[in-house]
Amino acid sequence: MAHLLGAEDISITFGTRTVLDSVTLGIDTGDRIGIVGRNGDGKSTLMRILAKHQEPDSGRVTWRGGVSVGFLDQQDILDHNHSVRTAVLGEAADHQWVTDPAKRDVADGLLAGLDWEAPVGSLSGGQRRRVALAALLMGEHDVIMLDEPTNHLDVEGVAWLAEHIKARTPSATKAAAGAPQRGSGADRTAFLVVTHDRWFHDEVCTLTWEVHDAAVDSFEGGYAAYTLARAERDRQAAVEEQKRQQLVKKELAWLRRGAPARTTKAKFRVDAANALISDVPVHRDEVQLKKMATARLGKDVLDMENLSYRAGEQKLFSDVTFRLAPGERVGVVGVNGAGKSTLLRLLDGQLEPEAGRVKRGKTVKTAILTQEVTELREREHMRVLEVMTEEKSVFEVGGKELSGSQLLETLGFSRSRQWTPVRDLSGGERRRLQLLKLLTGEPNVLMLDEPTNDLDTDTLAAMEDLLDGWPGTLIVVSHDRYLLERVTDHQVALLGDGQIRALPGGVEQYLGLRAGMEQSSTTPPSTGSGPAEQVPSAVSEAQKRQARKDMQRLEKQMERLSEQQDQLHAQMAAAGEAVDLEKLTALQKQLREVDTELEETEEAWLRASETAEQ
Known part of the structure; x- marks a missing residue:
């Protein structure tokens, strides 16, 4: 495992606030690191310093000789006069990229449907973000740094990006076992991401850095493992025990009850999690909430x-x-473009259908959290607490009465921050205030359009906790799979065919439906104007036969590794009962190695299956 870049004793201060203080850390081949922390704690600053886009006040950042770093900031850096083709490929000819499967995958995953000759300036903000991301991923970089890459991506795009990063970045174990350090970029790549998308974080990252109080703490694993480790750290240190532990424990309770795709992760921590959260009530009393909702709404x-x-x-x-x-x-x-935001506006009565009707119950009162924070523009001169209490000063949430100040504190507005003018708030803070302001109007049908934009993971957990106790009807449009699984009971899909389809299988079913639609669709040969250009398969029948044999071999290997996982879980449970910490630590290390090997075997099986099906 080779060292790629590092920071030594770096510090940086903005005004009177120290954001990073004597921080030392490094990135090695195979690292897939997610950066978390509250808004304003320095996540993006840390990434910009490591990418050498910003100089620290003291300390230094060193890159290994020859290392190439690709960095995607949140800012729009594209030349609006360039065409999409030039922005992504520069002066490269089609034959220089279209024969490369990895680059074709980037084009298909991010640029499908775009006119490659259109000027960048004519695109929407989300489309420009996709173009910038595609341009970076087309390059051959040793370290890929992405700041909030899932913004403006739909669920399908987030899933594609997760698979692309995992295929592109080997595990640290594989790199340490002797993967070549030169040659193909995938053999020596590392990945660093700032993201509020907890599903993406948990799916991709094997290491988590938490930026807080001018320091950076490292945790092994993705979001689920980090949440448990942080809860244990806070419990032992008794840091704001009464205020924060219930939220963190409730988040852990949800992780334990979560979707199968998440519960397969960090199984060795389940016993410890159960001990921590054994006294946590259900995250949402659905029967009681529906009784309250019926009382407020009536049957229609x-x-x-x-x-x-x-x-x-x-x-x-x-x-x-x-x-x-x-x-x-x-x-x-x-x-x-399938009509998700339009659906909300139709239900709210802002748009009139050309046929049919929207029937509203007599007691229905709707409210929409839009993607634009327009509700606060007329209140930019007011202070946060003044906006919150301009109509009433006491609010009922989850059966409890809260003052305006207490309600603001639930979503991270400290007492001092509550006296800040709205015009001085960050994007995430405006989003939080926008949601709370909507709730003060006491709607009984709440519609949220991409509510996770600009929010950090702590704020998202607090928002979900707030929504858990809200008794009305809730409709959420989001690309955040974790949020959808947490605050909604079922999902529906708009597939672009004019219908609304139920998803009993959740987001995974939606991705399967979309994949089936793409495979069944036929695309005419391209003239070289975009990613639809088809390249004849170069896979021979002999290669297909070998791929099928490899699949059988890998299936047996996966069964063996799964059995090893079960055995280790049983041994760890016994060690936990005996309070044998040394043995438990050794077993955890073994389990991590088995988990990594199983993940690599599954990826190899998928590659073999793709070859066999060509």
């Missing part, structure tokens, strides 16, 4: 009946019937 909420709607030439909804019940909590996913 919002019903779309035989509704059709067209935006320009595009038919977004065609003879759709969709009913919402009191207390129902539904998540909405779909491709960009």
Whole structure:
């Protein structure tokens, strides 16, 4: 495992606030690191310093000779006069990239549907973000640094990016075992990301850095493992025990109850987690909430009946019937442009359908958290607490009465910050205030359009905790799979065919449906204007036969590794009962090695299956 870059004793101060103080850390081949921390604690600053886009006040950053670092900032850095093709490929000819499967994968995953000759300035903000990300991933970098890469990506795009990064970046164990350090970029690549998308963090990252109080703490594993380790650290240190532990423990309770894709991670920590959260109540009393919702709403909420709607030439909804019940909590996913935000505006009455109708219950009062923070523009001169209490000063949340100041504290506004003018708030702070302001109007149908934008993971956990006790009907449009699984009870999909489809299997079912649609679609040969250009398969029948044999061998290997995991779990449970910490530590190390080997074997099986099916 080779060292790629490092920071030694770096410090930086803005005004009177020290953001990083004597921080030393490094990045090695195979590292996949997620950076977490509260808004303003220095996550992006740390990444910019490591990328040499910003100088620290003291200390130094060193890169190994010849290391190439690719960095994607949150800012728009593209030349708006360039075409999409030039922005992504520069002066490279088509044949220089279209025969490279990895680069074709980037084009298909991020640029499908874009006109490659269109000027960058004509694109939406989300499309420009995709172009910038594609341009970076087309390069051959040793270290890839991404600051909030999932913003403006839909669920499908986030899943694609996770798979791309995992395929591109080997595990540290593999690198240490003798992977070549020169040659293909994938043999010596590391990955660093600042993200609020907890599913993406947990799916991709094997190491977590928490930036807090001018320091950086390292935790092994993704978001789930980090959450448990942080809870244990806070418990032992008794840091703000009464204020924070309930939130962290409730988050852990959710992780234990979460989707199968998450519960397979960090199994060796389950016993410790159970001990920590044994006294935590269910994260949401669904029966009680639905009783309260029925009392407030009556039996009828919002019903779309035989509704059709067209935006320009595009038919977004065609003879759709969709009913919402009191207390129902539904998540909405779909491709960009399929009509997710339009659906909310139709339900809210902001748009009129061209056919059919939206039937509203007599007691329904709706509110939408839009992607734009327009609700606060007229209040920029006011202070946060003044905005919060301009209509009322006491609020009922989860059966408890809270003052405006207490409610602000639930989403991270300290007493001093509550006297800050709205115009001086960060994007994340505006988003938090926007949500709380909506709740003060006491709606009984709440619609959230991409509510996770600009929020850190701690704030997201607090927001989810707030929504857990909210008794009304909830509709959430989001690309954040973790949020959808946490605050909604079921999901529906907009697939671009004018219909609303139920997803009993959740987001995984949606991704499967989308993959099936793409495989069944036929694309005419391209003239070289975009990523649709088809390259004949170079896989021979002999290679396919070998791939099928490899699949059989790898399946047996995966079964063996799964059995080893079960054995280690049993041994660790016994060691935990005996309080044998030394043995438990050794078993944890063995389990991590087995987990890594199983992950690599699964990836090898997937590659073999792709070859066999060509």
